Amino acid sequence: MTDEKTWLQATLTDKIPMARAMGVQIERLDDIGLCISLPLAPNINDKGTAFGGAMSSAMILAGWSLPRLLLRRAGVVADLVIGRCEVRFLAPVDGPFQTLCLWPDETACKAFLADVQAGRRGRLALEPHILHNNQQCATLAARYTALPSTA
Amino acid sequence: MTDEKTWLQATLTDKIPMARAMGVQIERLDDIGLCISLPLAPNINDKGTAFGGAMSSAMILAGWSLPRLLLRRAGVVADLVIGRCEVRFLAPVDGPFQTLCLWPDETACKAFLADVQAGRRGRLALEPHILHNNQQCATLAARYTALPSTA
Numbered sequence: 421m422t423d424e425k426t427w428l429q430a431t432l433t434d435k436i437p438m439a440r441a442m443g444v445q446i447e448r449l450d451d452i453g454l455c456i457s458l459p460l461a462p463n464i465n466d467k468g469t470a471f472g473g474a475m476s477s478a479m480i481l482a483g484w485s486l487p488r489l490l491l492r493r494a495g496v497v498a499d500l501v502i503g504r505c506e507v508r509f510l511a512p513v514d515g516p517f518q519t520l521c522l523w524p525d526e527t528a529c530k531a532f533l534a535d536v537q538a539g540r541r542g543r544l545a546l547e548p549h550i551l552h553n554n555q556q557c558a559t560l561a562a563r564y565t566a567l568p569s570t571a
Numbered sequence: 572m573t574d575e576k577t578w579l580q581a582t583l584t585d586k587i588p589m590a591r592a593m594g595v596q597i598e599r600l601d602d603i604g605l606c607i608s609l610p611l612a613p614n615i616n617d618k619g620t621a622f623g624g625a626m627s628s629a630m631i632l633a634g635w636s637l638p639r640l641l642l643r644r645a646g647v648v649a650d651l652v653i654g655r656c657e658v659r660f661l662a663p664v665d666g667p668f669q670t671l672c673l674w675p676d677e678t679a680c681k682a683f684l685a686d687v688q689a690g691r692r693g694r695l696a697l698e699p700h701i702l703h704n705n706q707q708c709a710t711l712a713a714r715y716t717a718l719p720s721t722a
Contacts, residue, residue, distance in 0.1 A: 435617035438625050441592040466586035472653045473631045474589050477624025484623075501660065502623045508655045 425449045427492070428485055439481055442474055449489075453522035456482050460515055470513035472558075475550050479560035480505065482521040483546035487532060487564050490544075494533050498542070498566040505562035513552040521548035532566065542566040576600045578643070579636055590632055593625055600640075604673035607633050611666055621664035623709075626701050630711035631656065633672040634697035638683060638715050641695075645684050649693070649717040656713035664703040672699035683717065693717040 425446050433440040443462050448455040456478060463474035480502060488500050523529065524544060536542035543565050550558040576597050584591040594613050599606040607629060614625035631653060639651050674680065675695060687693035694716050701709040 431617060436622055437613050437615060438589075438592065438622055438628075441589065441613070462588050462592070464588060466582060467650055467652075471587055471589055471628070472635075473624070473628025476627045476631065476656075476658075477622070480624045480627065499618055501618075501663075504657070504659045505627075506655070506657045507627075509653055512652075 424489060424492075428489065431488070432481060432485070436481070438477060442477065444478065444481060447518065451523070453520060454482055454485050455518055455520045457516065457518045460513070460517070467512070468514065470517060472507075472509055475509070475513065475517070475558045476507050476560065478519040479507070479521075479548040479550060479558065480562065482519040482548040483560060483562045484564060486521055486523060486546060487542075487544045487566060490529055490533055491536065491566060494537065496533070496536050496566075497569045498536050500564055500566045503563045503565050505560055508559045509557070510559070511552075511555060511557040513550065513557045515552060517550055517552040517557065519548050519550050521546055536566045536568050539568050541568070575640060575643075579640065582639070583632060583636070587632070589628060593628065595629065595632060598669065602674070604671060605633055605636050606669055606671045608667065608669045611664070611668070618663070619665065621668060623658075623660055626660070626664065626668070626709045627658050627711065629670040630658070630672075630699040630701060630709065631713065633670040633699040634711060634713045635715060637672055637674060637697060638693075638695045638717060641680055641684055642687065642717060645688065647684070647687050647717075648720045649687050651715055651717050654714045654716050656711055659710045660708070661710070662703075662706060662708040664701065664708045666703060668701055668703040668708065670699050670701050672697055687717045687719050690719050692719070
């Protein structure tokens with residue numbers, strides 16, 4: 421998945437200026453999921469901890485990345501957007517942190533792709549979270565929708 | 572409110588690097604609420620529209636600003652954190668955008684301050700949204716909590 425990792429890192433930091441400003445770095449991409457690491461400094465708030473918007477953005481990016489990779493693997497051209505999400509902030513983060521997103525189960529991934537390939541909207545729910553010192557500090561429950569190209 | 576506007580602008584962009592990177596600019600602060608404007612370029616995504624994380628972050632900042640001002644007006648020292656929120660993305664944003672947050676009703680604001688002044692946690696619900704071309708493009712429902720200083 422070295423090629424995928426390189427492609428995803430470039431997609432995030434070359435095409436999304438905020439991801440670059442946040443210093444997102446793909447740490448791991450494998451059969452389990454995706455782990456992105458972030459430094460505290462560019463993501464800090466007035467209290468010296470990670471800004472809620474930065475944690476939300478990191479999780480939104482991590483969640484978006486997995487269905488994006490599914491589309492790429494299947495050679496499907498489709499815009500992938502987030503429809504709604506719920507964020508819970510559980511504990512302050514006072515140092516570098518990670519966002520981890522596990523692959524959804526295979527049935528959900530297959531149904532997502534099948535819908536898009538049939539020209540319908542494909543939907544996939546993802547639940548990335550923020551880790552700091554091995555503690556879960558924030559969670560996101562998000563639904564992403566792939567919009568098949570009408571071209 | 573010129574002094575407040577200056578103070579809030581400095582708080583956001585001097586203490587929160589992401590707010591600076593996003594180019595947040597307080598456009599209006601009055602008895603109705605707060606309006607922050609943002610350029611598209613630093614907040615763009617791979618599709619040429621506003622990144623969901625940027626819109627979420629802008630709304631989180633707008634929502635946070637109002638109880639922060641209530642605390643400042645009352646001379647209360649307290650950390651103000653976001654506990655949970657729900658974001659709905661309604662329409663793509665392909666140009667400069669604004670985030671608008673209205674003041675909650677006076678009863679809610681007074682109860683929030685009374686709790687903090689009594690040494691309890693003060694909670695306030697806020698519902699900022701994103702505007703682009705006079706259209707509501709995203710909404711946030713968030714609950715903020717003021718944690719009284721234990722010092």
